Amino acid sequence: MERDELRQRISGYCKQLKLSQRVVTLCEESAHREQEQFLHDILHSEVEHRNHSRRVKRLNRANFPSRKSLDDFDFSHVKFPSGVTVEDLADGHYIRQKQNLIFYGQVGTGKTHLAIALGMLACEQDYAVGYYTLSDLVLSLGEAHRNGTLERLVHAIQGLDLLILDEWGYVPVDRQGSQLLFRVIA
Numbered sequence: 358m359e360r361d362e363l364r365q366r367i368s369g370y371c372k373q374l375k376l377s378q379r380v381v382t383l384c385e386e387s388a389h390r391e392q393e394q395f396l397h398d399i400l401h402s403e404v405e406h407r408n409h410s411r412r413v414k415r416l417n418r419a420n421f422p423s424r425k426s427l428d429d430f431d432f433s434h435v436k437f438p439s440g441v442t443v444e445d446l447a448d449g450h451y452i453r454q455k456q457n458l459i460f461y462g463q464v465g466t467g468k469t470h471l472a473i474a475l476g477m478l479a480c481e482q483d484y485a486v487g488y489y490t491l492s493d494l495v496l497s498l499g500e501a502h503r504n505g506t507l508e509r510l511v512h513a514i515q516g517l518d519l520l521i522l523d524e525w526g527y528v529p530v531d532r533q534g535s536q537l538l539f540r541v542i543a
Contacts, residue, residue, distance in 0.1 A: 370400035415480040425473040472521050484518035492528045498537035
């Protein structure tokens with residue numbers, strides 16, 4: 358790698374790590390090639406470590422009940438709308454476009470698996486994701502309403518890039534639960 362490219366990478370890593378560009382200036386003024394390479398390697402390692410830690414935190418915050426992948430999902434029985442591909446879903450295009458996805462079908466057809474797998478991919482792409490069963494979300498909203506923390510919970514949920522609501526329609530929701538749910542999804 359040429360020194361100019363090495364310094365550009367060091368500069369990029371400094372920006373990612375929120376360090377001043379003084380590091381680059383010092384490299385240009387007094388560092389030897391080996392020292393610049395060493396600094397590059399350290400900064401690269403730190404960026405990778407922070408990225409990995411951020412992905413792990415996002416996965417944990419998402420509250421998935423299990424880990425799923427598109428690699429072990431059988432798409433043979435899935436029908437997509439025209440113009441929509443698995444690749445479109447995997448790259449998070451629907452998130453950037455703020456489009457809703459609705460998976461429907463019989464019990465055991467993989468709706469939850471697909472939702473979790475897409476949610477995990479979204480976490481890997483640095484999106485904030487939350488997974489709830491509908492009944493758990495309604496219970497959490499009701500409890501927050503009673504505790505006076507509803508606004509905080511609604512704000513946190515609305516701050517997500519992707520909200521996955523699973524098991525919709527399995528359990529009836531009372532009037533108050535419906536009203537609270539409406540605040541989140543409207």
